[in-house]
Amino acid sequence: MTTAAATAGGRTTKAKPATMAQALGRALRDSMAEDSTVHVLGEDVGTLGGVFRITDGLAKEFGDDRCTDTPLAEAGILGAAVGMAMYGLRPVVEMQFDAFAYPAFEQLMSHVAKMRNRTGGAMPLPITVRVPYGGGIGGVEHHSDSSEAYYMATPGLHVVTPATVEDAYGLLRASIASDDPVVFLEPKRLYWSKADWSPEAPAAVESIGRAVVRRSGRSATLITYGPSLPVCMEAAEAAVAEGWDLEVVDLRSLVPFDDETVAASVRRTGRAVVVHESPGFGGPGGEIAARITERCFHHLEAPVLRVAGFDIPYPPPMLERHHLPGVDRVLDAVARLQWEADS
């Protein structure tokens, strides 16, 4: 067994700039090295290394049987993964793009999410379904969906999404190690985001389901995840000039949902805005706002607001900037948090 830490073997492990894509690839590699039951399968994941190159080098290092180019059929890939998991393997499936995961929905909803439950706990399915999601990369139609609402509305699935390089590694490792199925949503516009990160001594996340406060503040809480975290961080910096000290919570996992961290923050600040790319109607923000209201009603100075994608099919790339929640929309929402009542 070679863990990432063990391979470091005394060498100095200096943090260097690394991309989220590299951290994800490293997480796959380390999981495969540590556990021979981990198998990667998907479209173009072998020789090519995936269209986003996340699986680069895996087929070479572990062989085609461990990192497999499958026929082009998402239901077949996930369905086969179910059978592999039934036999004791730990499949990691790559869906090429968000909108191309839809053909696999029947397998996901009817079997992956339900197998543990429908067998009275006898046959859990430790499957990780990696889905590059969200917009902002100039993708043409069907390459930029934010489909998290469908997944989080399906009991039996965990829904995890990293927003930082370090989390990309730690959360993916934790997801693969989980005995439950995880839909692992990768914010594709952050694939090339960089941070100082040492692949030789990566900090592993021990369990999924905990949100984290990325910026402490006292005026209001921005609650977000995945691709919208950098937007919220930037908005929080810009808000300083307006006299607002914003707290930013990165959910990291939509299921399980960390009510504790979210409610504690909102109780401190008394105001909250939920930010995500996914359409607002029927989206995660509605659920989050309801949960905050149920738990923090007497601490709230204003209604919980949502900044979300419009309730439209994802726009053509030349128009996507009008759709995506940006810093200005976040600040506008913060401005509408009934500050007058304070004075």
Added chain:
Amino acid sequence: MTVQELPGAAAYRPTPPPAWKPITDPAPLLPDPEPYRVLGTDAVADADPELLLRLHAELVRGRRYNAQATALTKQGRLAVYPSSTGQEACEVAAALVLEERDWLFPSYRDTLAAVARGLDPVEALTLLRGDRHTGYDPREHRIAPLCTPLATQLPHAVGLAHAARLKGDDVVALAMVGDGGTSEGDFHEALNFAAVWKAPVVFLVQNNGFAISVPLAKQTAAPSLAHKAVGYGMPGRLVDGNDAAAVHQVLGDAVARARRGEGPTLVEAVTYRMDAHTNADDATRYRVDSEVEAWKAHDPVRLLERELLERGLLDETGVERAKEAAERMAAALRDRMNADPELAPMDLFAHVYAEQTDQLRAQAAALRAELDAEQDHDEHGTEAGR
């Protein structure tokens, strides 16, 4: 640039496209022109008498099991029962061709196959009784959960067989599906994956004439369902689904082939659903009595029984003995199904995730409180505890 100026133009001759490879000969993959039969043919001479007797006992038991389960729906003991009456030869043969270590992937209609494999009938029927989705541990019995979303169990069989092969285990998966299910995308994807991966899988299509009310002619324009195999590069086999000896032989050959590492086979068994789709269905709306009568003359139990009687392998006492054994099974099943199942409402939350989430813990507590209040009410006849 004209053709003459192209490099190598002097040698230009029309050829097949450069990437084209000669087509592999489809002939060995093609099904027989007629469903393969054993009973009443010369092939029966080679059949193992012991196997035929075993099949007969299982068919008689299976017929009785179907009748008993249907009766249980009338008594309100089963929520619904999709009967396999008329299809017992397929159900039984599918179970008998497998070794202990092999896996069976049944659909909702295939509880009999599971029972013939040795599963406790009460455990096989919990889905249809409505007390729990799967009444048994699939890994213990190597029987996947009964599957209702059509054809979705087929890719599971492929993945499992593939995984077993990667591990170097000698395990074959046999997956069952109806004729209607062959129109689903998952049927196509499963067969394609199986062939590409050379997975040790056998696909058994029971062509029982109908998908609820829709006849096969509205389902496909293929020459036969077995012919579909050719497009995937695997052999298709057509068999008389009411001839237990033939089904057993064809499935057995396919299992042996898979075991040898030669890949998957698609078997189409031509049979007939004698009962309505389920007890809740009215078959008179879409089929005529004369068709049902014609199939009665080709009944799987009688076909085999006749053969055995004629060849002196079985006598009337033997027939009686098989019937009595079936009666005992039915009586035991009836008795056990007449007891109310034990319901475990708190289990609703127990197996959603490996670790219960806070959210589910809170909801479980709320249900617990409701149940306690109900019990209080029942015990004291008051609203106490509300």
